Amino acid sequence: MEFDLNIMQQIGYIFSAILFIYGLKMLSNESSAARGNVVSSMGMLLAVLVTVIEIVNPVLVLSAMLLGALIGSAFALKVKMTSIPEMVALFNGFGGLSSFFLAWSEFNNLSAVSLIMILSFMTVLIGGITFSGSVIAFLKLAEILKGDNNFLNKALRWFLIFSLLFVIIAIGQVIAGGLGYELINLALIQKIFIALLIISLLAGLAFVIPIGGGDMPVVISLLNSFSGIAAASAGILLTNTALIVAGCLVGASGLVLTLIMAKSMNRTLYNIFFVGYESSSSNAAEIDGEIKPISAEDAYLVVEAARSVLIVPGYGMAVAQAQHVVKELGDLLEENGCEVSYGIHPVAGRMPGHMNVLLAEANVSYDNLLEPKDINPTMETVDIAIVIGANDVVNPSATEEPGSPIYGMPILEVYRAKTTIVLKRSMASGFAGVQNPLFFKENSRMLFGDAKESISKLVTEFKD
Amino acid sequence: MEIILLLFFILILAIFLGLELISKIPSTLHTPLMSGANAISGITLVGALSLDTGSNLQMILAFSAITFASINVFGGYLVTNRMLRMFKKK
Numbered sequence: 001m002e003f004d005l006n007i008m009q010q011i012g013y014i015f016s017a018i019l020f021i022y023g024l025k026m027l028s029n030e031s032s033a034a035r036g037n038v039v040s041s042m043g044m045l046l047a048v049l050v051t052v053i054e055i056v057n058p059v060l061v062l063s064a065m066l067l068g069a070l071i072g073s074a075f076a077l078k079v080k081m082t083s084i085p086e087m088v089a090l091f092n093g094f095g096g097l098s099s100f101f102l103a104w105s106e107f108n109n110l111s112a113v114s115l116i117m118i119l120s121f122m123t124v125l126i127g128g129i130t131f132s133g134s135v136i137a138f139l140k141l142a143e144i145l146k147g148d149n150n151f152l153n154k155a156l157r158w159f160l161i162f163s164l165l166f167v168i169i170a171i172g173q174v175i176a177g178g179l180g181y182e183l184i185n186l187a188l189i190q191k192i193f194i195a196l197l198i199i200s201l202l203a204g205l206a207f208v209i210p211i212g213g214g215d216m217p218v219v220i221s222l223l224n225s226f227s228g229i230a231a232a233s234a235g236i237l238l239t240n241t242a243l244i245v246a247g248c249l250v251g252a253s254g255l256v257l258t259l260i261m262a263k264s265m266n267r268t269l270y271n272i273f274f275v276g277y278e279s280s281s282s283n284a285a286e287i288d289g290e291i292k293p294i295s296a297e298d299a300y301l302v303v304e305a306a307r308s309v310l311i312v313p314g315y316g317m318a319v320a321q322a323q324h325v326v327k328e329l330g331d332l333l334e335e336n337g338c339e340v341s342y343g344i345h346p347v348a349g350r351m352p353g354h355m356n357v358l359l360a361e362a363n364v365s366y367d368n369l370l371e372p373k374d375i376n377p378t379m380e381t382v383d384i385a386i387v388i389g390a391n392d393v394v395n396p397s398a399t400e401e402p403g404s405p406i407y408g409m410p411i412l413e414v415y416r417a418k419t420t421i422v423l424k425r426s427m428a429s430g431f432a433g434v435q436n437p438l439f440f441k442e443n444s445r446m447l448f449g450d451a452k453e454s455i456s457k458l459v460t461e462f463k464d
Numbered sequence: 465m466e467i468i469l470l471l472f473f474i475l476i477l478a479i480f481l482g483l484e485l486i487s488k489i490p491s492t493l494h495t496p497l498m499s500g501a502n503a504i505s506g507i508t509l510v511g512a513l514s515l516d517t518g519s520n521l522q523m524i525l526a527f528s529a530i531t532f533a534s535i536n537v538f539g540g541y542l543v544t545n546r547m548l549r550m551f552k553k554k
Binding site: 353357366 | 551
């Protein structure tokens with residue numbers, strides 16, 4: 001049999017798909033996850049190596065890869081763990097942009113109107129939306145951009161509907177042309193394609209600008225999914241199986257995360273993307289009780305006597321970069337004979353699993369990180385729950401107040417702990433804009449100030 | 465056309481496989497999962513390697529597609545590795 005490079009390439013793609021799948025499978029366990037990532041990167045290396053035979057312009061390819069490797073590595077090694085959500089958002093965008101250019105280039109090679117063009121259109125559309133949407137998500141996560149202009153947001157919604165109509169018409173034209181309808185020639189389709197390039201980028205802006213900062217975990221999960229779908233769609237366009245399989249795995253991953261996030265907030269995707277919290281009806285009931293502030297010194301006395309402590313971190317811990325002092329406090333409590341665990345809500349922070357990464361950075365053992373369903377049944381046995389910069393995820397309105405916008409959202413029920421100490425900068429309400437009755441409960445104490453400073457004070461008290 | 469249908473077949477199977485695989489990943493690892501997925505979406509690099517570079521525009525498109533895909537591949541795998549090495553049990 002003749003030695004056929006193309007067959008070798010296809011076999012290479014099969015093995016690379018196996019490596020990707022196995023790598024993701026190893027990611028389902030903390031102890032094998034790091035090796036899983038290496039396995040997945042081997043899959044990528046193999047896929048690239050067997051494609052080397054197809055390179056048309058080696059100088060261009062090598063210089064572009066080198067540039068990408070330099071930029072990518074610099075990002076990866078420099079980024080702070082608190083900024084991971086921004087980085088992931090930006091990288092989603094780059095993935096989409098790469099598919100966008102890929103499909104554009106392939107389109108330019110087509111010399112007659114054909115049905116294949118639908119795939120170019122779809123890839124450019126999804127890739128473009130992913131890119132511009134991710135840039136907005138990045139700007140919002142980095143708190144450079146805030147989207148609270150209601151008039152603009154309404155206008156953008158209308159633009160999105162207009163874009164959708166345009167896409168439907170554009171694809172209709174391609175189908176008509178592809179089926180041999182003579183009035184639609186290549187020159188016309190090329191003009192439509194240029195318009196689509198621009199509209200796809202604008203549609204991404206129109207999609208993400210109106211969505212609030214606190215809904216970003218869902219948005220970046222969805223954009224993550226889109227970047228995979230764009231790659232898979234490009235794969236069909238290029239008849240490349242490696243792109244299809246890898247793209248679908250990413251697409252599925254983003255989709256699963258999106259649904260988990262939406263479920264953890266008890267909201268539908270429609271509500272998150274097209275309605276938002278601000279439009280939900282909120283009939284704020286009067287809250288009984290009063291705020292009871294506590295000083296760090298008094299808080300120390302309370303915590304020092306506790307036998308079991310639950311630490312509930314939220315976005316505030318990330319902002320204050322307090323994860324290391326939190327871990328220090330946890331260690332001191334354990335030395336004091338106290339049982340310490342961490343309650344992690346799936347939507348705490350700005351991306352799925354955000355809190356877990358920060359606590360892992362601070363060397364907290366991952367088997368001490370508990371989800372609401374693990375911790376809620378035994379909440380009564382917790383002496384002290386320390387809430388650090390979390391708000392909506394511990395709001396009892398979610399279980400007690402049927403009229404509340406967040407009613408039905410699964411929460412960490414810290415109000416059932418014997419005592420709750422809430423660390424907070426001010427009395428401002430959480431992202432959902434809902435007042436939190438937890439702060440007014442009989443067993444709640446408020447420790448005002450920057451999370452990092454407050455915990456540092458507790459730590460100093462312990463050491464003295 | 466037959467090939468396209470076959471490719472759609474692969475696409476559907478890969479989606480279902482992906483959904484099964486990902487739903488088994490614990491929420492602790494969702495952030496590394498996302499950055500690892502970023503790296504995998506850099507697979508467009510494989511498609512971009514063989515792009516035509518006949519005209520100036522085509523050169524720019526190929527160069528950009530390769531650069532952005534490489535950022536994802538290198539950046540994605542490195543940052544995921546950095547994160548996963550921090551996950552420890554004591």
